[in-house]
Amino acid sequence: MSSILLHDIGRLVTPLSQHxxxxxxxxxxxxRAAVWLENGAFKQVGTSADLLHSVPSNIERIxxxxxxxxxxxxxxxxxxxxxxxxxxxFFLRNRGASYQEIAAAGGGIHATAERxxxxxxxxxxxxxxxxFERSLEFGVTTIEVKxxxxxxxxxxxxxxxxxxxxxxxxxxxxxxxxxxxxxPSSWQDRRKLFxxxxxxxxxxxxxxxxxxxxxDVFCEEGAFTVDESRRILRAAQDERLDVTIHANQFGHxxxxxxxxxxxxxxxxxxxxxxxxxxxxxxxxxVPAVALxxxxxxxxxxxxxxxxxxxxxxxxxxxxxxxxxxxxxxxSIPFCMTAAAIYGKMSANELLWAVTxxxxxxxxxxxxxxxxxxxxxxxxxxxxLPELETLPYFFGHAVAEEVWVAGEHVFESQAVVHRY
Ligand SMILES: [Zn+2]
Numbered sequence: 001m002s003s004i005l006l007h008d009i010g011r012l013v014t015p016l017s018q019h020x021x022x023x024x025x026x027x028x029x030x031x032r033a034a035v036w037l038e039n040g041a042f043k044q045v046g047t048s049a050d051l052l053h054s055v056p057s058n059i060e061r062i063x064x065x066x067x068x069x070x071x072x073x074x075x076x077x078x079x080x081x082x083x084x085x086x087x088x089x090f091f092l093r094n095r096g097a098s099y100q101e102i103a104a105a106g107g108g109i110h111a112t113a114e115r116x117x118x119x120x121x122x123x124x125x126x127x128x129x130x131x132f133e134r135s136l137e138f139g140v141t142t143i144e145v146k147x148x149x150x151x152x153x154x155x156x157x158x159x160x161x162x163x164x165x166x167x168x169x170x171x172x173x174x175x176x177x178x179x180x181x182x183x184p185s186s187w188q189d190r191r192k193l194f195x196x197x198x199x200x201x202x203x204x205x206x207x208x209x210x211x212x213x214x215x216d217v218f219c220e221e222g223a224f225t226v227d228e229s230r231r232i233l234r235a236a237q238d239e240r241l242d243v244t245i246h247a248n249q250f251g252h253x254x255x256x257x258x259x260x261x262x263x264x265x266x267x268x269x270x271x272x273x274x275x276x277x278x279x280x281x282x283x284x285x286v287p288a289v290a291l292x293x294x295x296x297x298x299x300x301x302x303x304x305x306x307x308x309x310x311x312x313x314x315x316x317x318x319x320x321x322x323x324x325x326x327x328x329x330x331s332i333p334f335c336m337t338a339a340a341i342y343g344k345m346s347a348n349e350l351l352w353a354v355t356x357x358x359x360x361x362x363x364x365x366x367x368x369x370x371x372x373x374x375x376x377x378x379x380x381x382x383x384l385p386e387l388e389t390l391p392y393f394f395g396h397a398v399a400e401e402v403w404v405a406g407e408h409v410f411e412s413q414a415v416v417h418r419y
Contacts, residue, residue, distance in 0.1 A: 002406065005055045007034035007048040010066040013387050014371040015356040023313065025348040027387075028371075033069065037377045040406035045371055064381055067400055070351070070390075071370050072141025072378030073332045076358035077268050077289050077319035079179070080131040081124055081159045082149045083115040086324050094299065109325065110185045113151040116158060124162040125169070131322065132170050135330040136410045139380035139399040142359065142368055143172050144319070146216060148179030152186065153202055160211040171402075171409035173378070175362045177244070178202070178212040180232055182223045195228050199235040207239035213363075214242035214265065219255035226254035233262055242363070244289075248272045250301065260284035266317070266361045270304045271295060278305075278312050287361055288314050290353075291321035292338035293329050306343025316343075317358040318350070333390055333397035340391045347388045377406040 012033035015025070034051035036044040036059070044051060052061075089107030102108050116124070135143055145163055150156035156178065163176050180198055187194040206212050215236035219229040223246075233243040242265045247255025249269040259267035260280035267281055268289040281288060290304045310316055318335045321327040336350045345353065359369025368378045380399040384390055390397055402410035 002040075003036070003038045003043075003059045004406070005034060005036050005051060005059050005061045006064055007052055007061060008063040008066055009033040009035070009048070009069045009381075010064070011386060012045070012069045012371060013351065014071050015352050015369070017356065017365060017370055017372060022352075025346070025352045027348050027351060035069070035371065035377070035379075037403075037406045040377055042371060042373050042375055042377050044373055067381040068384050068386065069371065070139065070380050070382065070387070071355040072368060072380060072402065072404065073139045073354045074142040074317075074358035074362065074364070074369055075135065075140045075319050075322070075330075075332055075354075076144045076175070076266070076317055076361050077146075077291060077321050078135075078144055078330075079146045079148060079321070079323035080128050080135075080143070080330075081145065081147060081162055082112055082324050083119050083124065083127055084112075084324070085328070086112070089325070090297075090328075109149065109182060110151070112149045112324065113155055113184060116150050116155045117152070119158070121158055121162045121165055124158065125165050128162070128166060129169065131330055132166070132172060135320075135322070136171060136402050137398045137412070138331045138333055139382075139402060140330070140332055141172055141378040141380070141402060141404045142175065142362065142364060144175045144177055144362060146177045146179040147212070148181035148216070148218075151181060151184035153197065155184075156202065160206070164211075171404050171407070173364070173368065173376075173404065175214070175364065176212040177214040177216050178206045179216040179218070179246075180224065181218050195224075195231065198232055203232070203235045203239055203241070207236075207241055212241070214244055216244045216246065216268075218246040219258060220246065220250055220253045226258050229255065229258055230262070233258075233264070237262065244268060244361075248277065252277070256281060259286050265363070268319075269294075270309075271301045273305055273309065278309055278314060282312055282314055287357065288316045289319050289358070289361065290316055290339060290343065291319055291327065292335050292342060293331070294321040294323075294327040295342075296338055297327050297329070303338075303342040306339060306345060310343075310345065310349060315357050315360075316345075316349075316353055317361055318353040319358065331397075334394060336391040337394035347391070350391060351387060376404075378404050 147159035
């Protein structure tokens with residue numbers, strides 16, 4: 001039985017699951033805090049003075065050196081399984097190159113799918129591991145992992161198998177999603193057949209072999225129509241899988257309304273969102289996932305109307321959308337900075353949006369997302385004095401220490417000074 005008292009935490013800041021009315025996004029802040037960890041979970045949370053007095057003296061004591069403690073971040077929308085990078089394409093796109101020009105220069109999603117087709121699972125896992133390590137540095141203790149760059153069933157299976165191979169290698173908790181991304185180039189003239197194969201073959205196999213917890217569809221012009229997305233996601237719901245949608249990224253695609261109609265676990269992107277669409281999501285109690293790093297990196301689409309969405313009462317989570325085409329970052333703190341600037345989100349709203357709200361979306365809020373007795377001891381320590389300084393010192397916020405399920409899994413090597 002492992003038991004540790006972590007004391008001398010300068011400031012502990014966390015949302016709480018049991019707040020009756022959490023619409024104001026209240027946070028618990030404890031100065032000079034301590035946590036008692038036992039068997040990977042928080043056993044007790046309080047002040048250092050109280051816990052140093054009450055916890056039995058034979059329990060190992062570790063000082064946090066005055067650092068700030070936050071709950072482990074939950075990145076609920078990420079695409080970390082791919083080969084190589086598309087930096088060349090980034091510069092082409094910045095110069096206004098068209099989709100066709102980028103494809104001709106060897107870029108785009110179909111080029112990535114070809115690389116997946118040629119790679120073995122070990123290669124995919126080897127390439128992905130450093131991305132998870134960087135994610136950990138940014139304080140992420142739970143991460144959603146989407147397939148979606150394989151496109152064909154063979155390619156997608158390779159990614160789903162890679163998830164299985166990765167799981168025991170990762171310190172983070174993983175949530176798996178099968179993404180139906182776009183029609184593969186080899187099926188372009190058999191589009192209807194491809195949708196049928198997704199419904200009749202892929203989804204039953206994903207469900208039957210428990211290869212993913214959720215099915216996601218890219219519902220957008222150039223990807224899947226609303227009708228196709230509806231059929232795919234209903235098939236997933238028939239198999240008792242959660243569903244989510246890449247919705248309204250490039251226009252009012254109907255994806256947000258479909259997410260409301262189906263009661264999806266979330267509607268993600270939402271760069272184009274009008275009052276009716278906000279009302280539909282609110283009515284259906286479907287939370288939004290905003291991906292501000294993607295908006296920043298693309299430079300051509302608007303930020304979602306975050307202030308308006310939140311003021312209307314919509315729950316909004318923030319995620320990286322980490323992917324090699326449109327958001328090559330693992331940084332949740334950067335997403336917080338962008339949402340603070342472009343979404344006018346408060347520090348309280350930002351912390352909820354990267355911890356307890358995304359944990360609820362992934363159905364993991366009973367386990368993680370806040371620092372509370374009984375939950376898994378997933379947290380990060382920061383050499384920062386208060387929550388507001390995390391999105392403020394943008395671009396270099398790296399956690400000092402990260403713990404997952406009571407295990408110390410990351411320690412920064414950075415030379416730092418106290419602010
Ligand atoms: Zn995405």
